[in-house]
Amino acid sequence: MAILETVVIAFWAMLPAYVPNNAAVLAGGGQPIDGGRTWDDKRVLGDGKTWRGTAAGIAAGLALAGVLTLLADDVSGALGFSVPAFEPLAALGLAAGAMLGDILASFLKRRTGRERGAMFPGLDQLDFVVVSLPLTALLATEWFFEWFTWDVILVVVVLTPVLHVTTNAIAYKLGLKDEPW
Ligand code: CTP
Numbered sequence: 001m002a003i004l005e006t007v008v009i010a011f012w013a014m015l016p017a018y019v020p021n022n023a024a025v026l027a028g029g030g031q032p033i034d035g036g037r038t039w040d041d042k043r044v045l046g047d048g049k050t051w052r053g054t055a056a057g058i059a060a061g062l063a064l065a066g067v068l069t070l071l072a073d074d075v076s077g078a079l080g081f082s083v084p085a086f087e088p089l090a091a092l093g094l095a096a097g098a099m100l101g102d103i104l105a106s107f108l109k110r111r112t113g114r115e116r117g118a119m120f121p122g123l124d125q126l127d128f129v130v131v132s133l134p135l136t137a138l139l140a141t142e143w144f145f146e147w148f149t150w151d152v153i154l155v156v157v158v159l160t161p162v163l164h165v166t167t168n169a170i171a172y173k174l175g176l177k178d179e180p181w
């Protein structure tokens with residue numbers, strides 16, 4: 001498979017997992033998921049993980065998957081190779097997996113004594129990939145292995161941190177995010 005083709009498929013297939021984090025930043029606020037609870041004098045998750053942000057993130061990921069699915073045929077025709085339409089369970093695995101990965105990362109950050117907003121290089125950039133891909137493989141196995149071939153997964157692992165750093169830097173510059181990571 002040509003490299004450009006692989007990159008386009010990786011980006012397209014991951015969009016429903018990329019957008020939830022950004023939607024959560026825009027919609028976040030209100031009740032924290034952990035209800036303010038602590039474990040060993042540290043917050044379980046912290047004020048940065050809210051019900052509203054999580055719900056908005058998953059909804060945004062599902063909505064985007066729906067739009068991409070409507071466009072998939074036309075875009076495939078225009079590009080000369082196929083980009084994926086999303087099965088409902090694949091969309092759910094990507095969107096909910098991304099939010100779950102982010103939440104698990106905050107759990108790990110709090111356990112290691114990092115305050116809300118602290119940096120955790122590596123984890124910050126890949127948390128949502130680490131959970132969304134296995135969850136999608138579980139929920140929509142055939143779909144997953146049709147699209148997430150090894151070369152696509154490799155591109156995702158390389159491309160995701162680059163996109164993450166870029167979009168967060170932009171969100172920070174725009175004043176939408178408190179830290180540039
Ligand atoms: N956010 C949210 N709910 C989520 C994820 C994010 O409300 N499930 C919102 C919060 O307002 C959060 C912001 O998006 O502050 C930025 O997200 P993130 O960087 O993941 O959270 P942090 O505030 O940095 O907290 P943490 O250290 O736990 O990652």
Ligand code: MG
Pocket residue numbers: 117118179181
């Ligand atoms: Mg953060």
Ligand code: K
Pocket residue numbers: 102105124
């Ligand atoms: K995060």
